[in-house]
Amino acid sequence: MKINCAEILCVGTEILIGDIVNTNAAYISKRLAALGVNQYHQGVVGDNPQRLKIFLKEALDRADLVILTGGLGPTYDDLTKETVAEIMGKKMALHQESYERLKEFFVQRNIEMTENNVKQAYMPEECMVLQNDWGTAPGAIIENKEENKAAIILPGPPREMKPMFEKYVVPYIESLSDSVFTSKNVNIFGMGESKVESILIDLMQNSTNPTVAPYAADGEVRLRVTAKTAEKEEGEKLCSEMIEKLMQTEVGKYIYGVDTTVEEALVKKLTEKNKKIAVAESCTGGLVTGKITSVSGSSAVLDGSVVSYANEIKASLLNVEKNVLDTFGAVSEQCALQMADGVRKLMNADIGISITGIAGPTGGTPEKPVGTVYIAVSTEEGSECQMLTLRNNGREYVRNVSAKNVLHLAMNAF
């Protein structure tokens, strides 16, 4: 078996009617790209064995490997496994080990195991069964070596699919390849994609191993550095050298991390420098603190935060002067600065950050339209405020972009 090209085929009517977003395809795509497997097409099909048969056959004609997710449940319309077996020319048989595990699962939970559930222990003959340690439905790798074709079936729930993919599918694909791909995402904030491209154009065009490609993602720019080598170690080395080279360019000072998010980078920097942060949020209403605390280990760098929607809370808890609120309003540089100071002192933190603005859809005025946001940072050494004038692209957009900006402001403040 040799895998040059794969396709993903997600099975589930719930995707076709928009009840769930197909994050499985994105996850597998990203991993396949990192493993150096090409993908030219991916599809979604409902819980309908006739149509699944047609699309699976087409996919197997085009690709060496088809990865299917979903349709492994116990109910009558879960037919992925049976359909794939048929197309791959395999019979279904009870897989004793899976059956024992399934029984054990129900015993442990003190739930009766119905006839339906036994279906989950039937697997295509001569396949590699992928044990499910995160749910009930096992996955499988089914090969047809003569034709250099393989199908992999995985459960639909992401929390079962992802660990199964990492534990079994990644080693399987790696075992079939004689080269390893190493990929690093270089995170850039504060410089636009076209500017980055214009500075790095020669470097990007002349680099073949590793390659360097830019992409815009989530309000910032990323560069993907990808090396193809025989050994992982060599790939890591090539990527590190390229990142070093990028750091030397004009883009360098806008690089804030590699394979990270700004909240992860911030928690890491705070941890390294042994500093604590506190947040005072108005228009983001907890979002900034929510992002910071989504990082494991954040409890060491954040003792607390305040959401102060109302002016009274800005005054009583954060010591914003009544005079400031009356004269300049809550959405003002003066208020943002006092909020940042106030929360730093209240929480006895090293760095205080604040955010106050108009997230919309209502509340805008001609002088302060929706999207007007002040972000500030305060340390013992002093404080700083920035005004953002964001497009009125909806409440969620304004809140998210503001949050991202204040996290970057904090990053650069210590």
Place this chain on the structure above:
Amino acid sequence: MKINCAEILCVGTEILIGDIVNTNAAYISKRLAALGVNQYHQGVVGDNPQRLKIFLKEALDRADLVILTGGLGPTYDDLTKETVAEIMGKKMALHQESYERLKEFFVQRNIEMTENNVKQAYMPEECMVLQNDWGTAPGAIIENKEENKAAIILPGPPREMKPMFEKYVVPYIESLSDSVFTSKNVNIFGMGESKVESILIDLMQNSTNPTVAPYAADGEVRLRVTAKTAEKEEGEKLCSEMIEKLMQTEVGKYIYGVDTTVEEALVKKLTEKNKKIAVAESCTGGLVTGKITSVSGSSAVLDGSVVSYANEIKASLLNVEKNVLDTFGAVSEQCALQMADGVRKLMNADIGISITGIAGPTGGTPEKPVGTVYIAVSTEEGSECQMLTLRNNGREYVRNVSAKNVLHLAMNAF
């Protein structure tokens, strides 16, 4: 033209390598389902005109309507428009109105308009051009009435695609249909899907217009009620009657809203009852307040919240007794109750809610493993605490499920 069946074909290498999650497909799928248009398959293809041609032809063979997103940008590899025109047998021509709008766009932003950009004003002849008020690339509807086939091309960025879909595509599809679909999602919390199904099985099987179908979504159960009628009004009436019927069943008391989220339902209820809420968060670190404040109008019902990660903040701001922290620890019923009381008083609110627990991945002990979470609610009348024992499905899972639960606890407290 009559549209029974549609397919979505998203164009973009960035989807195939997993850089972005295909939320466009989910959005359009949901809307098509609501409009009564069937979808049996959807696909993704890279920025490659040869492959796009093949997959588009196949899609047009199967479906009456193919909706394409992405690949309308100014760069050389953005070729969706040109490829669709070729397959639909149309020439490309400069669309004067789009050209003028594009020029104006650049003048307003004081950016030079390059040769490349002019490409965005070339459109297939005889198509309906869909003006883009949210970006630069216009969309288009291209019909082949003889063969009852249509292709719709839309920009890739969701903040351009969504409003364009609503403004032009929805009315277009509605104009081709002689019936209207009305769909309502009935939100249920506190009863599992199989239990809901077992209670409503007869009603679901015997209802044809509207139909009633259950689905599990995001930790709760929803029932979709869908009516097909000649007039919208009649559909609304049929749905309302069915929802009324559902309210009379055993499931009724677990229904907390229709077409809503728990945070929207909570803000609505607080607004109606003229009550204010305040949140004290430990393990969710701002997430609960973030959810509440994501609802427009929430500033009328929430003055402020406290994130108290550290015990000192729980003590100093929320008045949790040192004795409680020493004896029972921060993750305890006693602490949760005092946090809820404390934040209610601090913020001068009617309802205080709190959440303290172990989100993981570290911090668990044999007595209090990861996933142990206490949620509490406090009002003037008294207070209440619940312990949650969540599966250790990762930090994000524990935080999200805890947040959802405490919002429901709040819902039922006043």
